[in-house]
């Protein structure tokens with residue numbers, strides 16, 4: 001209760017901030033993008049992770065203004081990186097909660113934010129889970145087309161963990177598929193690794209490529225997992241093996257090395 005009571009004021013007073021986690025190309029380790037991840041510097045409770053307040057924000061509807069703030073912050077950061085690094089600037093990938101896709105003004109809000117930041121739309125990607133896509137007010141096809149028409153990219157987050165209607169998903173203008181970190185357990189060089197995970201990952205990579213989507217693996221923690229993903233033809237990866245989420249300066253150090 002105390003958390004949700006403070007949240008509106010916290011959005012106003014900028015107690016929230018955004019960390020960025022590198023997304024790298026598996027073939028050569030090149031930084032191709034970053035995922036924006038919100039944090040809360042709470043005056044009493046210290047640093048809070050999204051697991052501690054995103055659920056609450058969804059229940060109270062505060063995710064709508066908070067999500068808008070995160071997108072605005074991340075697009076401003078994308079603009080700074082574009083000014084400093086040009087074509088080498090990383091794509092910035094931002095999570096959209098299911099509650100946000102229910103907002104009738106979603107597309108207009110995104111358009112306003114992208115225009116105000118004056119950033120090339122193709123450097124912004126929105127991550128939506130399967131359920132966020134299916135719950136869209138105005139229909140998934142219409143909404144995703146309207147978003148894609150802005151020139152931004154759409155990624156399906158945690159792919160393979162929701163209820164996917166594959167026959168339906170294939171008609172949506174999606175650029176990338178993010179494979180949930182839970183599938184990476186089975187790619188470890190360990191006797192307890194479940195071989196079914198490797199089968200699922202191989203199949204999802206093949207399916208995504210057949211549909212013309214880029215594949216990003218999440219939660220990659222060790223070199224064996226990265227090796228297996230390369231073997232399976234997975235394009236990009238994100239995880240502690242490469243870097244933890246960090247401040248924009250850490251991304252800049254990465255770009256300058």
Ligand code: G
Pocket residue numbers: 036037038049050051054067070095096097245
């Ligand atoms: O950074 P961390 O691993 O703690 O993130 C936990 C969860 O919070 C992830 O599932 C991530 O998608 C979600 N999350 C992080 N930032 C945002 C955000 O800005 N908006 C939404 N909707 N979810 C976020």
Ligand code: G
Pocket residue numbers: 021037095157158181218219220221238239240241245
């Ligand atoms: O949006 P999504 O649910 O994919 O959010 C990614 C979350 O996963 C972030 O909260 C991030 O901190 C976390 N994360 C990133 N890399 C790793 C990793 O290698 N292992 C684990 N366990 N979590 C990770």
Ligand code: MN
Pocket residue numbers: 035095127157
């Ligand atoms: Mn995500």
Ligand code: NA
Pocket residue numbers: 157158178179180181218
């Ligand atoms: Na994910």
